[in-house]
Amino acid sequence: MVTLTINGREHELDVPDNMPLLWALRDVVGLKGTKFGCGIASCGACTVHLDGEATRACVTPVATVQGRAVTTIEAMADDAVGRRVQQAWLDLGVAQCGYCQGGQIMNATALLKQHAAPDSEQIVEAMAGNLCRCGTYNRILAAIERATDKEQSA
């Protein structure tokens, strides 16, 4: 048995220790917002927050996250920074197919929680690990800039 705290709720899961958090979330807990894209931490579609830090769930064994706070895209609407990022995404029509965008938003939100007003170089570097096959990168950049804390950057 593995005990996980996901979006503030405790879950007891009967899964092997080495099962990646991604599959525990999707197939066992039933939270489908975290996506499978590559399985080798190369695309970022599975990005979640572990104690606030952006983490690739596809290569993170469940046993290693016991006792840590797992946060998924499903909880972002209730998070002040997360909602601001989501709203910027909507305002600028970032998404095309949308499959990668949960992971993009999780990564962007973690970035903005660490740096309220990152410069564009920091944004590019932070987002380089999140693939979007539809090619929405220019809008992703613009949306993150829109979601930065204007008071901090002023």
Next chain:
Amino acid sequence: MSRTDDTLLLANVSRRGLLKGLAGGSALLLAARWDLGLANEQAQFGAGAMPGGWVDDPNVFIHIDSDGTVTFVNNRAEMGQGIRTSLAMVAADELGADWARVQARQANADQDRYGNQNTDGSRSMRHWYDPMRRAAAAARLMLEQAAAERWEVPVHEVRAEVHKVVHPPSGRELGFGELAEAARELEVPGRDALVLKADSELRFIGKEAGLINGELSQTHPKAIDGEDIVTGRAVFGADVDLDDTLYAVVARPPVYGAKVKAVDDSEALSVTGVEKIVRIEGTGQPAAFNPLGGVAVVATNTWAAMEGRRALKVTWDMGPAGDNADYTSAAYRASLEAAAQSPGKVVRQSGDVETALNEAAARVSATYYMPHMAQAPMEPPVAVVRLRDGKAEAWAPVQNPRATREGIAELLALDLEAVTVHQTLLGGGFGRKSKPDFVIEAARVAQAVEGRPVKLQWSREDDIQHAYFHAVSVDHLEAGLDGDGKATSWRHRTLSPSIASLFAPDPKHKGEFELGMGFNTMPFSIPAIRLENPPAPAHVRIGWFRSVYNLPHAWAIQSFAHELAVAADRDHRDYVLELLGPGREVHNLTVGDGWNYGEDPDLYPIDVARMRRVIERATEEAGWGRETGKGRGLGLAFHHSFVSYTAIVFDVEVSEAGELAIHRADIAFDCGPQANPERIRSQLEGSCVMGIGIALHSEVTFKEGVAEQDNFDSYLIPRLPDAPKVLRVHLIDNPDDAMGGVGEPGLPPVAPALCNAIFAATGKRIRRLPVGDQLTG
């Protein structure tokens, strides 16, 4: 949008009432459908010529609840082009619906009811714009009639406004919801009774709003799926959640055509969660949409299935693969380059090319290479299928629901009516999901565990190694120039395996629909032209990849035109405008077999004036001709495809160390009338980024029949730092021509424009894609 009005005038035949019950028998369909006076089944071109044709019955597509909620049924696959939003916007505008009360419902696979559902060829808006407006106009008229009857006034005294019908003389008004029940009982009006809204009355269609080149202009009707996507609630194929689901992955033959020889599944079965091993018979070659065969591992979750597959010991019989097991990319490329030295099947000829080449003041020749690529949508192939009580039900992200339904029915020997295919959102398509092999595979596994749903998941390795690959290509061109540098002759030999090899014994030559993608429609005005197609055999599954054979054709032709300009010591833009000649219409039947994206060549000729206009606009916006300084340069390319016109200019810089920076891209695009300009921009932006990946990174190579790349660490696709720092889309205002495609035509000119810019910056000519380390090496 004048086309719509013309089309309506042509249908000056009363068919009042015939539309009611349109989904009935096919005889009624034949009578009721209307395509420039021809029934769908008799139409030669356009939407009517597609399997299933078009339908414009409001009862099929529009539902209004008594609470006022308006639901539009979307019959096309949503894969990121925004069609669920755009078609709903078109219908909502014509109906007069309040966008806040609009929702979309996705149609199941049912071409008899919904018309053609095969979402490829950049056809959704150009084939469904008119039917959706007519369906909505008919519904609006029914609401007006219902109100007039309620108030006992003549119908001409009432009119629909936003989400309500008003009677100005008395000041009365009723909401759409209050009228819905009565309107539903009315006969659907005939098409001759419909009056579409004038452009001045439109609120959404053609309106520029949203993010325009970095500036947010005004609030745009929000995307139908926008909120679900950003909150993680959107349901893609992988997200379908049914009770009692089993999860499966498949070990497939490493080489196309190979079969299972023996399986040792003892270790796999001992993996916790693994429940069953299922052999899948391959159907040999050609594979069409059938599974490749192999061994499925069925488990209680995806991870257990993957672990089980790792523990599986399969030996493969390479015999049935034949010479596919010797397929090695470097040797294949050399064989195509050798074949390109000899004449091939002539597909277009004018003048005497050999004499003109021999008499030329200067000759230029070049050979271009584009590798295999995998579509690699972010959502790998995945499907859920359940077989129960003699009925199959599938939930899948597919571009071609009809082929999916037929494939399942054939595999399970069921009637089509016993198969239901629910269309989920697609996490990207790009042509990969035009082939429903992965759903049919899931149906095969579902058959082995009857009664329980099976979710069959492809890993990224599966996706890249067993793609329907974009055809590898060699294009060899030679041209003769006169003393002024003007081209007097042009010979182009194109070599690629054909997609036809997927469905029939390998023809080894490109078919009409492949040559028609920018090869025999080459628009330059040159006295002597010969276009040839030498043979090229297929050794892997070859399939559609966004914009398909336009990719190698544009890559070669647009690179070579620049090489000619350089040889002539002329400005590239001025030179190609001269090559194109004055504005004129080229009827594609005069330049080959005449495949024209399924469209009427009279309605959709290749219009050189439109081509010139996008070139002029893109170069003007980019500041063509300005001083760029050392190591920096501008590059141009343009292309006609999917009956639209695109030109791109890149501004790039290459450092001493060979590092490329893309400062800016200016894209000019003419697709005729624009239904939803905001989503047109997003498609052009996305095409630009994807094209940069094609130019710089993406390649699948084979060694003895096995793909050498297997995930995003070896098969490289563009990342955020690859995107142009500034990306500008300039939409040509052209409401008067026929509507063109949007999803694909932005892609073909990207790679040649980028490589032409690299040449302008460095003097280094790229003739082999991807660029990879050619700038640093």
